[in-house]
Amino acid sequence: MKPIRRNVLLNPGPSTTTDTVKYAQVVPDICPREKEFGSLMKGLREDLVRIVHGDLEKYTSILFCGSGTINIDVCINSLLPEGKKVLVVNNGAYSARAVEICQYYGLPHINLQFPVDERPDLEKVEEILKDNTDIALVHTTHNETGTGILNPIREIGALAHKYGAVFTVDTTSTYAMRPINIEKDNIDFCMASAQKGLMAFTGLSFVIGNKAMIEKSREYPKRSYYCNLFLQYDYFEKTGEMHFTPPVQSIYAAIQALKEYWAEGEEAKWVRHTRVFHAINAGLDELGFKQVIRPEWRAGLVSSVIYPDDPNWSFEKIHDYCYERGFTIYPGKISNTNTFRLCALGSIDECDIKDFFEVFREALAFCGVTVPVKYSI
Ligand SMILES: *Cc1c(COP(=O)(O)O)cnc(C)c1O
Numbered sequence: 001m002k003p004i005r006r007n008v009l010l011n012p013g014p015s016t017t018t019d020t021v022k023y024a025q026v027v028p029d030i031c032p033r034e035k036e037f038g039s040l041m042k043g044l045r046e047d048l049v050r051i052v053h054g055d056l057e058k059y060t061s062i063l064f065c066g067s068g069t070i071n072i073d074v075c076i077n078s079l080l081p082e083g084k085k086v087l088v089v090n091n092g093a094y095s096a097r098a099v100e101i102c103q104y105y106g107l108p109h110i111n112l113q114f115p116v117d118e119r120p121d122l123e124k125v126e127e128i129l130k131d132n133t134d135i136a137l138v139h140t141t142h143n144e145t146g147t148g149i150l151n152p153i154r155e156i157g158a159l160a161h162k163y164g165a166v167f168t169v170d171t172t173s174t175y176a177m178r179p180i181n182i183e184k185d186n187i188d189f190c191m192a193s194a195q196k197g198l199m200a201f202t203g204l205s206f207v208i209g210n211k212a213m214i215e216k217s218r219e220y221p222k223r224s225y226y227c228n229l230f231l232q233y234d235y236f237e238k239t240g241e242m243h244f245t246p247p248v249q250s251i252y253a254a255i256q257a258l259k260e261y262w263a264e265g266e267e268a269k270w271v272r273h274t275r276v277f278h279a280i281n282a283g284l285d286e287l288g289f290k291q292v293i294r295p296e297w298r299a300g301l302v303s304s305v306i307y308p309d310d311p312n313w314s315f316e317k318i319h320d321y322c323y324e325r326g327f328t329i330y331p332g333k334i335s336n337t338n339t340f341r342l343c344a345l346g347s348i349d350e351c352d353i354k355d356f357f358e359v360f361r362e363a364l365a366f367c368g369v370t371v372p373v374k375y376s377i
Contacts, residue, residue: 001019001020001025001302002021003019003031003262003370004019005373006326006354007072007326007328008282008327008328008346008348008352008356009328009330009345009346009348010327010329010330010341010342010343010356011329011330011343012145012173012196012302012326012330012341012343012345013068013172013173013193013195013221013343014022014196014198014201014202015196015197015199015343015345015346015347015348016193016199016346016347016348017199017201017253017257017346018199018260018316018347021199021200021201021256021257021260021347022253023120024252024253024255024256024257025201025250025252025253027170027247027249027252027315029170030248031365032241032242032245032246033241034109037248038240038241039240040134040251040252040255041063041240041241041251042240043244043255043260044251044255045060045062045206045236046061046168046256048061048184048208048256048258049061049208051176051180051189051206051266051296052171052175052180052182052190053174053180053181053182053183053184053262054182054183054208055158055183058159058183058210058211058212059182059208059209059210059211060208060214060233060236061206061207061208061209062074062084062206062207062208062209062214062229062232062233062234062236063204063205063206063236063242063246063251064204064205064206064227064232065204065205065241065242065244065246065247066203066205067193067194067203067205068172068191068192068196068205069097069201070194070205071172071191071205071206071229072094072097072098072101072139072169072170072191072206073101073224074096074125074135074207074224074226074229074232075168075191075207075209075229076098076101076105076107076139076174076229077084077101077103077105077107077137077224077227077228078169078220078223078224078227078228078229078230079088079136079137079166079168079189079213079217079223079229080107080136080137080220081136081217081218081219081220081221082220082221083111083133083134083222084108084135084136084137084180084292085107085108085109085132085135085137086098086102086107086108086109086110086135086136086137086138086139086331087100087109087112087125087128087129087132087135087138087139087165088096088102088109088110088111088112088138088139088140088143089112089114089120089125089140089151089156090111090112090113090114090138090149091113091115091116091119091120091144091151091335092116092120092141092144092145092146092149092174092333092356093115093116093144093145093146093147093334094141094144094170094173095139095140095144095170096143096279098139098141098170099111100154101137104224105224106307107223108134110128110132110135111122112125112128116144116146116147116292116302116334117147117149117150117292117293117294118149119149119151119297120140120151120156122150122152122155122156122159125159125188125298126159126162126198127138129160129162129163129165130160130163133163134227135163135165136164136165136166137165137166137168138156138157138159138160138165138166138167138168139167139168139169139170140153140156140169140170141169141170141227141264142170142171142173142174142180142299142338143171143173143174143178143299143301143302144179144299145172145301145305145333145343146300146332146333147292147293147302147304147334148291148292148293148299148301148302148303148304148341149293149297149298149299150297150299150300152185152299153169153185153187154185154186154187156168156247157185157186157187157188158186166189166213167186167187167188167189168186168187168188168189168190168191168209168222169185169187169189169190170190170262171187171189171190171191171192172191172192172193172196172299173196173197173299173301173302173345174197174299175191175192175196175197175198175270175281176192176196176197176198176199176269177196177197177273177301177345178270178273178299178300178301178371179266179267179270182208185199188209188210188213189207189208189209189210190207190208190209190340191205191206191207191208192205192206193205193206194206194253194254194257196345197345198254198257198258198261199257199260199345199346200250200253200254200256200257201249201250201253201254202250202252203247203249204246204247204250204251204254206231208363209229213335214229214230214233215230215327217229218230218234219228224347226244227349229320231243241296246269247275247364258310259359262375272349273301273310273344273345274344274350275349275350276344276348276350276353277298277300277301277303278340279350279353279354280303280344280353281295281303283304283353283354283357283360284303284342285357286372287357287360287361287364287371287372287373288308288371288372288373288374289305289306289308289373290305290306290375291303291305291306292304292305292306292334292337293302299343301343301344301345302335302341302342302343302344303331303341303342303343303344304332304337304339304341305339305340305341305342306337306375307337307338307340307377308345308369308374308375309374309375310369310370310373311376312367312368312369312370313367313369313373315338315340316317316370317363317366317367318364318367319340320358321359321362321363321366321367322356322359322360322363325359327355327356327359328358329342329360329364330342330343345376
């Protein structure tokens with residue numbers, strides 16, 4: 001196996017992959033309607049449920065061909081009964097995306113907005129649920145990847161259930177990294193994409209959720225032809241296949257990535273991501289960078305860093321300097337603050353972060369940015 005040039009991706013997915021996962025895509029051509037391929041997907045789907053400790057009698061996973069946003073679209077448009085309302089607990093860019101999905105489908109919804117650097121106020125969430133008995137679906141994001149804040153999903157889920165609503169959580173940037181227990185965390189549906197925590201490739205996304213609730217959604221309005229949860233579930237139940245062409249090579253890579261996931265182990269993997277995250281924070285602190293989210297609220301996967309007030313600071317120039325040397329840094333996603341992000345996803349470790357900060361320091365010097373960096377306020 002010829003080694004492939006290794007890039008350290010500090011963007012929030014796709015993430016750095018192992019060569020074994022890269023090479024798992026190189027397989028003999030196969031028609032995905034063959035039984036052989038169907039049995040691969042069956043094992044894959046079960047493993048995806050096991051990652052969140054779901055009981056296979058009660059939970060299932062449904063695969064889609066698309067990037068992670070397809071999951072949010074599918075869950076919201078498929079799980080809302082006629083005449084009912086969605087509540088989005090929104091403190092960042094990814095929950096805002098769910099609000100836009102409601103708008104595009106013309107679904108009745110409440111956009112319960114909180115500042116991007118604060119956790120949702122649970123009393124307000126409860127007040128809204130109490131006052132709006134027609135809310136049938138509550139949605140939020142686990143780790144708001146735009147800022148790196150960790151939301152209290154277990155508590156929000158308990159409230160959703162207290163008022164009889166289904167709880168969908170965008171776990172795209174925590175799944176297969178930060179341990180999740182679907183039942184204990186009060187999640188009915190969670191989701192992710194193979195290119196994030198699983199450290200595989202784009203094109204494969206999946207929703208993991210409660211089978212009885214999917215069955216129940218058989219009666220709900222069908223608002224999309226391609227992106228409907230029940231229709232895809234039903235097709236899998238009847239045939240073991242995806243309704244339309246699956247991302248064949250991405251599925252082979254995901255199967256290899258799962259083998260590597262079980263070999264590393266849930267706990268050891270989370271310890272590694274945490275080690276990477278600490279190394280990122282230590283490097284930023286040493287250079288004097290300020291972050292958006294206070295330390296105790298960080299999900300441990302994304303650092304959202306405020307641009308210093310230095311006339312020589314140029315994200316583009318620093319990005320390009322690092323990129324040419326194999327390190328990718330990423331712009332922020334907050335409308336009113338200029339930020340960039342460093343993420344602890346992927347097949348990387350502490351030593352990669354040490355190497356990164358050497359290059360990053362050189363990039364700052366190359367641009368003439370004063371170190372430690374300065375802020376005017
Ligand atoms: C990455 C991500 C998504 C999916 O984004 P795509 O660009 O569609 O892959 C959705 N939600 C969260 C929280 C994410 O981090």
